[in-house]
Amino acid sequence: MKVRDIEFGLSYSDVLLIPRRSSIDSRKVVDTNTTIANGIDLHVPLISANMDTVTEAAMAIAMAREGGLGVIHRFMTIEGQTAEVQKVKRSEAYIIENPYRITKDVTVGEARNLMEREAVSGLLVVDGSNKLLGILSDRDIRFAKNEKAPVSKAMTPRSKLTVGKPEISIDEAIETVDRHKLEKLPLVDRNNVVHGLITSKDLYRRRMSGRSAMDRKGHLLVGAAIGVKGDFIQRAVSLSDAGTDIIVLDIAHGHADSVISAIRKVKKELPDMPLVAGNVATAQAVGDLAGAGADSVKVGIGPGAACTTRRVTGAGMPQLTAVIDCSEAAKEYGVSTIADGGMKESGDITKALAAGADAIMSGSLFAGTDESPGFFVRRNGTKYKAYRGMSSFGANISRKKLDNAVVDPQDAFDIVPEGVESSVPYKGSMKEVVYQLMGGVRSGMSYCGASNLAQLRKDAKFIRLTHSAAVESYEKLPQY
Ligand code: XMP
Numbered sequence: 001m002k003v004r005d006i007e008f009g010l011s012y013s014d015v016l017l018i019p020r021r022s023s024i025d026s027r028k029v030v031d032t033n034t035t036i037a038n039g040i041d042l043h044v045p046l047i048s049a050n051m052d053t054v055t056e057a058a059m060a061i062a063m064a065r066e067g068g069l070g071v072i073h074r075f076m077t078i079e080g081q082t083a084e085v086q087k088v089k090r091s092e093a094y095i096i097e098n099p100y101r102i103t104k105d106v107t108v109g110e111a112r113n114l115m116e117r118e119a120v121s122g123l124l125v126v127d128g129s130n131k132l133l134g135i136l137s138d139r140d141i142r143f144a145k146n147e148k149a150p151v152s153k154a155m156t157p158r159s160k161l162t163v164g165k166p167e168i169s170i171d172e173a174i175e176t177v178d179r180h181k182l183e184k185l186p187l188v189d190r191n192n193v194v195h196g197l198i199t200s201k202d203l204y205r206r207r208m209s210g211r212s213a214m215d216r217k218g219h220l221l222v223g224a225a226i227g228v229k230g231d232f233i234q235r236a237v238s239l240s241d242a243g244t245d246i247i248v249l250d251i252a253h254g255h256a257d258s259v260i261s262a263i264r265k266v267k268k269e270l271p272d273m274p275l276v277a278g279n280v281a282t283a284q285a286v287g288d289l290a291g292a293g294a295d296s297v298k299v300g301i302g303p304g305a306a307c308t309t310r311r312v313t314g315a316g317m318p319q320l321t322a323v324i325d326c327s328e329a330a331k332e333y334g335v336s337t338i339a340d341g342g343m344k345e346s347g348d349i350t351k352a353l354a355a356g357a358d359a360i361m362s363g364s365l366f367a368g369t370d371e372s373p374g375f376f377v378r379r380n381g382t383k384y385k386a387y388r389g390m391s392s393f394g395a396n397i398s399r400k401k402l403d404n405a406v407v408d409p410q411d412a413f414d415i416v417p418e419g420v421e422s423s424v425p426y427k428g429s430m431k432e433v434v435y436q437l438m439g440g441v442r443s444g445m446s447y448c449g450a451s452n453l454a455q456l457r458k459d460a461k462f463i464r465l466t467h468s469a470a471v472e473s474y475e476k477l478p479q480y
Contacts, residue, residue, distance in 0.1 A: 009318030037274030043067030109147030281317035303342025306389035327356025346440025354460035389419015
């Protein structure tokens with residue numbers, strides 16, 4: 001080895017983006033849409049980390065509502081993780097897959113009670129084979145005197161109903177509901193069997209909120225993590241059955257034979273499932289993981305706020321260099337990159353995106369919110385929430401407990417942690433956090449004259465900072 005052969009690496013705080021002439025007059029017009037893999041289209045390039053103090057269902061729901069993505073962590077049983085995915089998938093949809101149904105001999109009184117109890121304004125009337133016979137709305141029975149009459153006397157019969165196909169898109173549904181001025185659109189197949197229901201109220205809410213990251217059926221997008229050992233294929237299949245939109249195959253050192261073989265196995269079992277693999281930090285690693293079938297590669301060895309990998313092992317790669325090198329290689333292989341960890345503020349996100357990442361993943365930026373798992377603790381009058389590295393001592397102990405190992409924490413000498421257990425101050429709701437972060441990113445893009453992320457990646461230029469330039473950038477008046 002020669003000293004002159006040692007390469008040079010940069011971190012986010014070693015550079016700034018050079019301001020350029022801009023024709024953007026409002027940051028609102030800046031487009032932050034991004035695609036991670038086929039069908040995984042996000043409105044904001046933010047992904048919450050698959051860590052047990054960051055992403056379970058509540059966080060994933062909040063992320064998707066704001067246009068990003070949450071990746072449910074894997075440090076729980078397969079059943080537990082599957083249930084978290086189901087919670088996200090069931091939380092919102094423009095199609096009600098299991099609408100309330102009654103048969104035609106149910107009485108008006110019984111139907112009224114059901115509508116009141118379940119707080120719905122209509123019921124589908126079906127026969128014993130789940131074929132549609134009509135719709136009963138609360139208006140149909142509002143002034144009905146005979147509580148004992150069958151609903152068949154009050155319902156709107158099938159012959160007078162407009163229906164849709166089960167695979168109707170949200171745009172077609174809006175068009176049909178608007179054209180016929182419908183309150184409810186039952187979805188039936190060729191045999192008139194009920195597959196779902198769309199209400200104009202749900203469609204309106206969706207259209208107005210506009211920014212959610214959704215699948216084709218209008219459910220929120222969600223990701224879920226797996227490892228490379230033991231029952232990981234069984235876990236992947238269970239998560240896929242529950243409707244996860246993307247799987248993240250995630251281990252600390254992703255440029256490993258075990259990861260390459262695991263990618264091949266997952267792709268063989270679930271060929272259509274978008275797959276992210278990582279973590280890596282070099283162009284060669286991107287080539288190897290993409291070659292094995294990964295659709296996206298997660299970049300970051302040791303930059304994370306709760307990581308001690310670089311100190312414990314001596315290995316790692318300055319994150320800006322890693323993102324630039326990996327994203328350059330990713331273009332060649334036709335895969336996307338996710339810059340994972342090490343971003344302390346919104347400016348670092350802009351830098352990661354300008355360096356070539358298609359999206360960023362963070363733990364510490366999203367921990368400490370209303371939606372992150374865990375309890376608040378109060379110290380000296382300030383509220384905090386736990387945040388820990390997934391290779392920390394505590395996370396290792398939790399994992400052993402999950403495997404039903406008998407562990408005496410005082411005697412767990414075999415653990416060599418590569419992360420810390422810490423806490424972060426309370427930040428409020430994810431909505432506010434994402435608003436602030438994306439406000440910064442949009443403004444950063446307009447400083448670069450970029451109206452979308454592709455333009456940012458193409459045109460952005462970095463300048464390296466001297467020590468005094470770094471002092472000038474970062475040492476400011478204290479905040480009160
Ligand atoms: P931030 O900086 O956003 O980083 O908090 C989140 C990322 O850190 C990684 N991670 C770890 N890295 N030891 C590590 O070396 C750990 O214990 C650890 N836990 C999480 C992970 O990639 C995450 O997304």
